[in-house]
Amino acid sequence: MKEKFMQHITSSEITSESIYTNRRIFLKALTATASLAGTATLSKENSIPDKNYSIPKFTRNKQYSLQESSNTYNDATTYNNFYEFGTDKSDPAAYSKGFKSKPWTVEISGEAEIRGKFTIEDILKPHPLEERIYRFRCVEAWSMVIPWMGFSLADLINRFRPTANAKYVVFTTLHDPIQMPGQREKILDWPYVEGLRIDEAMNPLTLMVVGLYGRWLPNQNGAPLRLIVPWKYGFKSIKSIVGIRFTEKQPRTSWNIAAPEEYGFYANVNPDVDHPRWSQAKERRIGGNYLSPRIQTLPYNGYATEVSALYRNMNLSRYF
Numbered sequence: 001m002k003e004k005f006m007q008h009i010t011s012s013e014i015t016s017e018s019i020y021t022n023r024r025i026f027l028k029a030l031t032a033t034a035s036l037a038g039t040a041t042l043s044k045e046n047s048i049p050d051k052n053y054s055i056p057k058f059t060r061n062k063q064y065s066l067q068e069s070s071n072t073y074n075d076a077t078t079y080n081n082f083y084e085f086g087t088d089k090s091d092p093a094a095y096s097k098g099f100k101s102k103p104w105t106v107e108i109s110g111e112a113e114i115r116g117k118f119t120i121e122d123i124l125k126p127h128p129l130e131e132r133i134y135r136f137r138c139v140e141a142w143s144m145v146i147p148w149m150g151f152s153l154a155d156l157i158n159r160f161r162p163t164a165n166a167k168y169v170v171f172t173t174l175h176d177p178i179q180m181p182g183q184r185e186k187i188l189d190w191p192y193v194e195g196l197r198i199d200e201a202m203n204p205l206t207l208m209v210v211g212l213y214g215r216w217l218p219n220q221n222g223a224p225l226r227l228i229v230p231w232k233y234g235f236k237s238i239k240s241i242v243g244i245r246f247t248e249k250q251p252r253t254s255w256n257i258a259a260p261e262e263y264g265f266y267a268n269v270n271p272d273v274d275h276p277r278w279s280q281a282k283e284r285r286i287g288g289n290y291l292s293p294r295i296q297t298l299p300y301n302g303y304a305t306e307v308s309a310l311y312r313n314m315n316l317s318r319y320f
């Protein structure tokens, strides 16, 4: 049933014309490199789960969790957007199997007293992990409810002591076209870059994520470190982060560069501001069938109490 529904929504309905065309070019390139990807997947080193990555310990954060029932692990790990591995929803799971998320370093740079390269272990060590069940709303008008595991980005930021000039935080994904076949095509301006205003980054809802459903992040969901900003459209939630930079100026971000009239810097979930090619008033919860009624999209994805003050006095149609 689900498969039928996915066939029902064609890629051209949910991606822009140029991206659709790029996708076809990309698929060609992917076919050419399929044997390469296959080799990586089959290699012994990559096919067995990393033994050092034991089952993580975490506590449920009740204040920041929903009562709504979650999507399945299968939904969350097979219906993905991660264009570095392809533009179809099934591509990230299919083509990221050989991706090496260890060893991993994150470079902290810009307007902060403490800068430099840190291993993922350094990044994780002082932060107790918690689980939070968040709504996740993609700009394509579908949504899921997912138990993420991570820690507040604010706690991480505080460790690096941003200076008074740090007005924005900019995140960068790994750039590695050998491992990420999508980066061999000009689908986006690689590497993927996203940014938040510093007060958005410091909001306790903003989560540095390392796992889901009590397991470490699978590659297709952005291993080993990604962002989740639950009141914003999913494209802000950048995956496989290798850089965190504090800046004075608002950064240019990948989707905003690709289609500025469609993807604003703020990207706050807003049922009153339509995407130029479709309404944002409703959403389809993944996992239902195509007859399931669409649900009403909530302002700020249901997190208005926690975050609406961040945007007081702002014209949200202009700053979309």
Ligand code: MTE
Pocket: 076, 079, 080, 081, 082, 083, 084, 137, 138, 139, 173, 192, 220, 221, 222, 233, 234, 235, 236, 237, 238, 239, 240
């Ligand atoms: N991060 C990178 N590096 N590349 C991407 O293509 N896609 C974004 C976001 N982060 C993307 C990314 C989009 S559009 C969405 S909806 C979410 O990841 C999807 O996250 P999920 O696959 O874990 O649901």
